[in-house]
Amino acid sequence: MSADYTGVRRIGGQIAKRLAEQNDLEGAKAIQGMLRKRGVPLQASGYAEALPRDVASRLPLVEEGQWPTTPAILGGEASHAISQFIEDAKHIALLAEKGVSARLGLLLFGPPGTGKTLLAGHIAAALERPFYIARLDSLISSRLGETAKNIRGIFDFVPTRNAVLFLDEIDAVAKLRDDRHELGELKRVVNTVLQGLDSLSDDVVTIGATNHPHLLDPAIWRRFPYxxxxxxxxxxxxxxxxxxxxxxGNEKRNKDAQILAHVSQGLNGADIENLALAVRRRSILGKEEPSLAQIILAIRASHSGSPRLLDNREITTADKKVVASLLHETGNVSQSDIARIVGVSRQMVHRYLNEETDG
Ligand SMILES: Nc1ncnc2c1ncn2[C@@H]1O[C@H](COP(=O)(O)OP(=O)(O)OP(=O)(O)O)[C@@H](O)[C@H]1O
Ligand SMILES: [Mg+2]
Structure with a gap:
């Protein structure tokens, strides 16, 4: 009622998340859609959200992210590290009182499409804090000399919001090492980021993400204790x-999921999501659900970097041989399962695999 736009979005986000948890995905989407309509009614009432902006372009330097409604699926070690971070963040007051608090800085690193951005959103949701995303690369591409001002703008803004600050592409400062910029400027930018991080009180949560941890300045690396x-x-x-x-999530399909897991080694989470959604689109719009063999062919094509459109075409004998040998190579799929998936007899599978080794 007091045009507290951040509050509206935070509570709206909580409601959407709760609906999603109760499997009301439609409801969750509807609310998120409304929240995405940035400020229409509130702006009409004269309220403009005071995000820090680039001096020259007037574009906002941070954007407010939504709390995710899809789960982040993690391996044991990463999920352990994240739970510990969340637990520490929730009890920061107690830890500070006992003199054992660490700065709430978490660095997420790893290849593209592995869920870093998604996970940062989940952490904000778990802590029930608004989620602000700043992309260091976009700050830096702005006019010379204004970079430092932009960086300071962000670090001044976040503590006022009790938010989670997500610094995406935090290695971007390393890109300044090219010949367009002198070393002096690189140093100044790194220093501004360091000063910014140091200026935050212990209870401000910062999450950095990078695909290139080896490019990261060691001093920045050290500013993230987690x-x-x-x-x-x-x-x-x-x-x-x-x-x-x-x-x-249909547990009855777990065996098929397991088989797809065997043949999709090397794909990231985003690849798997994209392939899976393509299959589901074909299931809805096509005459029948794509078969496991067709999905496996699509996985193979996406490995080789030439994505194949999923279709409901009959698969050829050559395709069957490819699928049989792919499944066989995983060492985890029995010949009778291979026969079922490829749609031929076990003797035929046997023959395919022998042909393979003979020639
Ligand atoms: N581990 C995962 N669990 C669930 N979904 C995932 C996972 N990894 C990727 N995804 C899906 O892929 C999408 C893209 O992932 P995300 O943007 O978080 O990757 P990223 O690591 O931030 O990549 P980049 O380094 O390119 O920014 C997610 O929104 C999610 O739908
Ligand atoms: Mg990302």
Whole structure:
């Protein structure tokens, strides 16, 4: 009622999350859609959210992210590190009182598409704090000399909101090492980030993310006492990802999810999500659900970097041989399962695999 736009969004986000937990995805989406309509009614009442802005372009330097409604599926070690971080953050007052608090800085690192941004949103949700995303690369591409001002703008703003500050692409300052910039400027930018981080009180939560931890300035690395590596998903995580994104958590399909996990080694979470959604779109719009063999062919194509459109075409004998040998190579799929998936007899599977080794 007092045009507290951040408050409206936070509570709206809580409601959406609760609806999603109760499986009312439609309701959750509707509320999120309303929240995304940035400030229409409130702006009309004369309220404009005071986000820090780039001096020259007037574009906001941070954006407020939504609390995610899809789960983050993590391997044991990463999930342990994250729970510990959340627990410490929730009890920061007690830890400070006992003199054992650490700055609430968490660095997430790992290859693209492994859920770093998603996870940062989950942490904000778990702490029930608004989630502000700042992309260091976009701050730096603005005009020379204004970079430092922008960085300071962000670090001045966040403590006023009791928020989670997410610094995406935090390695971006390393990109300044090219010949367009002299070393002096790189140092100044790094120093501004360091000063910004140091200016925060212990209860401000900052999460940094990078795909290139080795490019990160060691002084910045040290400013994040908590670290979690999000690597490419292992077999168990891939299994859970397929089960969630393709089979909507239906445990009866766990065996199929397991088989897809075996053949999708090397794919990241975002790849698996995209493939799974493509399959579900075809299931809805096509005549029948794509078969496991067709999905496996699509996985193979996405490995080789030439995504294949899923279709309901009959698969050829050559395709069957490819699928059989892929499944066989995993060492985890029995010949009778291979026969079922490929749709031929076990003798035929046997023959395919022998042809393979002969020639
Ligand atoms: N471990 C995971 N659990 C659940 N979903 C995942 C996971 N990894 C990726 N995804 C899906 O892929 C999408 C993209 O992931 P996200 O943007 O979080 O990756 P990222 O690590 O931040 O990548 P980048 O380094 O490119 O920014 C997520 O929104 C989610 O839908
Ligand atoms: Mg990201």
């Amino acid at each position: 670290k979690a590596e999000l690597g490419l998903p292992d077999s168990d995580v891939r299994n859970a990802l397929w089960l969630h994104f393709l089979f909507e």
